[in-house]
Amino acid sequence: MAKILLVDDEMTMVQMVTELFRSDGHEVFPFTNYNAAVEALETVGPELVVTDLYLDKTRAHGLEILQKARSLSPPPVVIVITAFGSIETAVEAMKKGAYDYLEKPFKLEELKLCVQRALSYSDAVSENVYLRKQLKKKYQFNQIIGSSPKMQDVFRMVERVANSDATILILGESGTGKELIARALHFNSRRQFAPFVPVNCSALPENLLESELFGHRKGAFTGAINDKKGLFQEADGGTIFLDEIGSMSPMLQSRLLRVLQEREVRRVGDNVPIYVNVRVLAATNEPLEKKLEEGTFREDLYYRLNVIPITLAPLRERPEDIPLLVSHFLREKTHPRTGKPFQITRQAMEALCSHPWPGNVRELENAIERACALCESHVIQVGDLPPSLQRYINQSTADTVVETRTGAPPQSMMVLSESLYPLSCTEAKKDRPSLDLAEAEAAAQPASICPLKNFLRDQELAYLNRALAQTGGDKEKAAQLLGISLATLYRKLSEVEEV
Numbered sequence: 380m381a382k383i384l385l386v387d388d389e390m391t392m393v394q395m396v397t398e399l400f401r402s403d404g405h406e407v408f409p410f411t412n413y414n415a416a417v418e419a420l421e422t423v424g425p426e427l428v429v430t431d432l433y434l435d436k437t438r439a440h441g442l443e444i445l446q447k448a449r450s451l452s453p454p455p456v457v458i459v460i461t462a463f464g465s466i467e468t469a470v471e472a473m474k475k476g477a478y479d480y481l482e483k484p485f486k487l488e489e490l491k492l493c494v495q496r497a498l499s500y501s502d503a504v505s506e507n508v509y510l511r512k513q514l515k516k517k518y519q520f521n522q523i524i525g526s527s528p529k530m531q532d533v534f535r536m537v538e539r540v541a542n543s544d545a546t547i548l549i550l551g552e553s554g555t556g557k558e559l560i561a562r563a564l565h566f567n568s569r570r571q572f573a574p575f576v577p578v579n580c581s582a583l584p585e586n587l588l589e590s591e592l593f594g595h596r597k598g599a600f601t602g603a604i605n606d607k608k609g610l611f612q613e614a615d616g617g618t619i620f621l622d623e624i625g626s627m628s629p630m631l632q633s634r635l636l637r638v639l640q641e642r643e644v645r646r647v648g649d650n651v652p653i654y655v656n657v658r659v660l661a662a663t664n665e666p667l668e669k670k671l672e673e674g675t676f677r678e679d680l681y682y683r684l685n686v687i688p689i690t691l692a693p694l695r696e697r698p699e700d701i702p703l704l705v706s707h708f709l710r711e712k713t714h715p716r717t718g719k720p721f722q723i724t725r726q727a728m729e730a731l732c733s734h735p736w737p738g739n740v741r742e743l744e745n746a747i748e749r750a751c752a753l754c755e756s757h758v759i760q761v762g763d764l765p766p767s768l769q770r771y772i773n774q775s776t777a778d779t780v781v782e783t784r785t786g787a788p789p790q791s792m793m794v795l796s797e798s799l800y801p802l803s804c805t806e807a808k809k810d811r812p813s814l815d816l817a818e819a820e821a822a823a824q825p826a827s828i829c830p831l832k833n834f835l836r837d838q839e840l841a842y843l844n845r846a847l848a849q850t851g852g853d854k855e856k857a858a859q860l861l862g863i864s865l866a867t868l869y870r871k872l873s874e875v876e877e878v
Contacts, residue, residue, distance in 0.1 A: 380404040381498050384425040386416040386444060387460065388434045396429070399487055400494070413440045417447055426501055427494065428457045432468055442472055449476045456501045458493060460485075523556070523563060524707045524852035526844060527697035531872060533560070533689060540687050541567040546639065548624075548684045549662040551691030554741030557662040558622060560689060565618040570658060573617030576610050581626035589631055590647055599648025611644045614657045624661040624684065625670055632677045639683045659684075694736040694743065699844065701732050704740060707851040708747040719757040727761045730768045843871060 383405050387393050393409045400407045408423050410416035413434050420428075428448045432441035445457050459480045461469040469480040478497045481490060523534065540547065541564050549557045558577060565575045583591060586600075594609030611619060621627075627635065638644055639659060643652040661684045670676035694701065705728065709721045727750075736742050750763040761769055843857075850856040858868040 380406065381426040381501075382406045382408070382423060383494075384416065384419060384423060384428045384430075384455070385409045386413070386428070386430040386434070386441070387411065388431065392431075395487075396490065399491065403491070413444070416444060420444070420447055420451065424451075425455045427497055428455050429490075429494070430457065430459055432459050432461045432472065442468070442475065445472055445475055445477055453504075456497045456504075458497055523559060524703050525697065525700045526703060526847050526852065526872065527692075527700050529692040529697050530700060533691060536687075536689055537563055537567075540564070542569055544658050546659045546661070546684055546686045548667075548686070548688045549660065549691065550666075550688060551662075551664065552693045552739055553664045554739035555691040555693060556740055557664075557691060558620065560691065561618075561620040561660045561662065564660060565620075565658075568618070568658075570617050574614050575618050575620065576614040577620040577622060578610055579622045580631075581623040585628045585631060588627075589634070592631070593634065593644045593646055595647035596649045599646070603648070607646075609644060609646060611638060611655050611657055612653060615655050616657075618658045618660060621659065621661045623663060625663040625665050625667055625676060629675070629677065632680050636677065636680045636683060639680075694739045698732050701743065702728060702844075702848050703852040704743055705731060705747060706848050708744055709751075710851045712751055714751075714754065714757040717757050721751055721754070721757050721759060723759040724761070727759050727764060730761055730764055734768050839871065843868070 380403070383400050385393060385396055385400070385407055387396070388411050390411060393411055397407045397409045408419055408425065410419065411434075416430070428444065430441045430444045434440040441459050441461075445459065448455050448457050454476075456478045457472075457476065459469060459472045459477050460483060461480055462483050469477075469482070472480060478500060479493055481493060523530075525531070525533075537560060547564065549560055551557050561577070562575060565571060578588075578592065580588060590600075590603075590607065590609070592609050592611060594607045594612060595603050597603055597606050621635075638655070638657075641652070642656070643654050645652050667676055667681055667685075671678055671681060705723060709723065712721050713719060714721060731743070731746070738745075746765050746768065749765060750759045754760070754763045843861075846857040846860050847854070850860060854868055855865055858865045861868065863871075
């Protein structure tokens with residue numbers, strides 16, 4: 380039930396309406412005085428305000444209450460009550476944000492129905508605001524996982540261009556997260572409350588894709604039984620994401636070029652242009668330069684799309700991100716039988732880091748899903764991984780030992796410390812080949828001494844990676860864990876990249 384603030388200078392009316400609202404289970408705060416009602420607006424925090432427009436014959440106090448109510452966060456829904464002959468003032472109230480108005484005298488059932496509609500509208504608005512906040516939180520920059528220099532370059536570029544209207548071409552192999560970057564660009568821009576419309580240009584034949592993108596008039600072709608708005612119109616005010624743009628036919632490329640140049644679309648079978656205010660993001664998993672050479676992609680369209688290119692590196696080129704991604708995928712999973720959070724052994728992680736991942740992040744996520752489904756306990760072993768990964772473990776183990784004996788481990792392997800992963804040392808030892816004492820002593824002795832600054836840099840990077848892994852790549856939480864500011868963390872990461 381709702382909190383309702385009721386304002387009217389007629390005591391009889393206030394008593395009658397208060398009794399009606401309370402009988403429906405609402406919490407009512409009745410007032411006959413303007414100043415007391417305004418003071419209560421902030422302290423009560425009502426979901427609905429029902430106010431008379433004129434609390435005296437000379438001044439429209441109700442408009443002032445409406446204005447103050449609309450300035451609250453979140454603003455309550457407002458219903459105004461007006462006497463006969465004050466319709467113009469009621470219309471003015473509607474223009475200023477009132478949900479509805481009732482003219483005196485009115486029936487109580489009429490008021491009751493109006494209140495029900497207003498509260499339903501308020502619930503819908505609140506839910507929409509909540510969902511929008513959740514979407515924005517989901518696609519914040521710190522929710523995109525990756526601490527590698529190449530991903531840091533992507534984050535910096537996304538942050539710089541998110542709030543512009545420039546057309547962006549996102550490049551990367553399948554499974555690298557191109558749509559995730561597109562959504563981050565949209566939900567961190569001023570268009571975030573308008574639609575985000577993704578379109579896979581390779582999923583539909585040419586004639587259907589044309590109708591989907593630009594719409595059609597009734598009777599334009601067989602089966603066009605109604606007028607249809609295209610996706611560019613649906614995305615008006617927001618963002619349209621054209622995935623796999625390289626598969627678009629030459630005819631559609633010409634039509635898209637006109638949209639980018641003139642900011643207008645024409646429905647199939649229609650000669651009247653329709654203006655659209657849409658930001659265009661495009662993506663491709665194949666090099667468009669090759670298509671330019673082959674003559675299958677328009678050069679003028681390419682330069683219209685390639686205003687700001689963002690390239691996503693394949694996972695094989697940034698193996699240091701794999702532990703962070705695994706931690707992210709396992710963060711909220713628990714074993715169905717034991718209810719314990721999933722953990723992973725060091726050797727299983729090494730196998731994951733050794734695989735080239737042709738399917739990139741999507742393939743890695745599927746491998747983790749499979750491992751969680753097949754894992755008998757809450758600790759993921761090498762045997763729980765796909766067979767294609769298990770063949771890497773012997774070579775991976777040998778490489779680790781050789782690297783340790785001949786010098787400092789590569790940066791990509793420095794994150795492979797037992798303390799990084801939520802597993803016990805006992806579980807890790809079950810998977811790791813044993814070394815005798817002589818081998819262990821030999822492995823502990825580096826073949827050469829590197830400069831102290833290099834050693835300290837590598838140790839600092841390892842510690843930063845450890846904090847990022849424990850927070851699933853959340854830089855803000857990692858900075859809190861390390862006791863430094865977020866700006867300092869970004870600076871340290873960039874300093875490491877520049878070395």
